[in-house]
Amino acid sequence: MIKKIKIKSEKVRNIFLKLIVSGHKYHLGGSLSCLDFMITAIYGGIINIHKKKGIKNFILSKGHALGIIHAILLEKKMITYNSFKNQTSKGVIGGQLDIFNPKNFFEWNSGSLGHSVGVCIGLALTTKQKVWTLIGDAEIDEGSIWEALFFIKDKKIKNINIVIDKNNISASKKITNKGNLSPKVLKNLGFEYFEIDGHNVDLIYSVLKKVKKVKRSSLIILNTIKGKGIKEIENNIKFSHQLPSRELLGKYIK
């Protein structure tokens, strides 16, 4: 399984970089920081993806990383490149995941930060299956996330897994000494708590398998690097929004 995940990881990364080189606008840094998790969760069978029904019970809260999802859809041939190109040129597919195109393929409309944990409560109350969300580390400042975290704790909701992509850079600044991300605070929330290297696929896979079996909600902190894999932009605030040259990215396409 790990071998398969690593191969797929390379493939998806290449597709994603090619999309950018061919002119698609994505947030490069924040996408690459969560790529290893997304690939492991989806190709490792942790988050279910269905060729016709799409991705259920998962909300990509840090919606600016949607390029990875697009690349996965292309890699899995859930959408052909021509159709994708056609739909992006028409403006049907763009900078947000939405539930309309393809219809009901994604669980939620992405874009606004801080909503997903609360929404997951609503989803989780209707099912015994695990409900997942991936949020950013800057996003954790949103008060609505804390309203939801305490609600999950108080009501003892057992089937929500929250993954935090801790790449230590927000849209405009480095994140340091953030009190609400300290393990002391997070460990007291009553969740099963994991903190791991978010680029170590073996570790991610083994933790996600554990999480799948755990009988309470989990909080998984992924220590990641913004722009992981492209040395020139790694941990560089400048590339939160800005893209490097096509030539530079081309060097990393295998």
Next chain:
Amino acid sequence: MKLNNIDIRDIFFENIKKIFLKNNNFFILTNDADVFALQKLKNHPRFIDAGVCEQNLVNIASGLARKGKKVLIYGFCNFLCHRSFEQIKINICSMKLPVFIVGIGPGFSFSYDGPTHHGVQDIANMYTLPELQIVNLSENKLAHYFSRNILKITEPTYFRLDKGILYSKHKFNIYSNGFNYLKSKNKKKIIITSGYFSRLSEQLVYDKRLNDVSIIDLFNFKKLNMIKLYKIIKNYKKLIIYDENTKSGGFSFIINDLIVKRNLKFSKIKSICSPEKQIFIYRQDRETLLKDLKIDKSYLFKSLLKI
């Protein structure tokens, strides 16, 4: 259910309670708001008191609705409409989920509690959300009808629910147009109003036997039959817009838009709305506050005589 002597909240929530108990798919959520008719449901697993956190409340409701549940949320209209505006916009409206948002305490119904509790901007604020229906439950029969038929509604809907006995002795046209028209014998003046102010206008017109004053009660703002509305109001010479909300926060813009689009000509137009400021006046009763603000029934009467 006798509708002429019951508080409008009890009519609405008693019906909701019956539907809730019969339907295992129906959830009720609140932000710690207490409603008499629902007190017995508080320990029910489908009744969720999310506590004082409106954003989370709306998010949970939308998650439930996404999975096909029928969801009603209630709380003070200000806190639901303004505090959790983005959650309503994105998670209910952009997802087109049929969540029913019941805003209690509209207008100056909580006259002692200051501007935090004055619901006088909610209509315009909610109107900006294209997918959201807005129903101002201005009358007991109307509240009865909408609450009994709530499961037939398939769109996200904001209900404004006032308090007190808001019973009209007259026939109330619920089924079409989105407004009710109380026609006077002599078509000279018309009041266009909504909600609690509709009942005040009606009391005034019938108590004072104002035979030349008609009333239009707008109650379904996104489903107004504008052609019919136009055909009615074009017959009048004098118009009063009477809104408990502010001019920018209420329905005035809908009427102003109609006037401009249809090039309607009136000899006199007067707007009686809540002032465009946050009101730091605390009164034990609504009528006194309305008097302070010169938007009460007697001020309306004087205006009708002068216009």
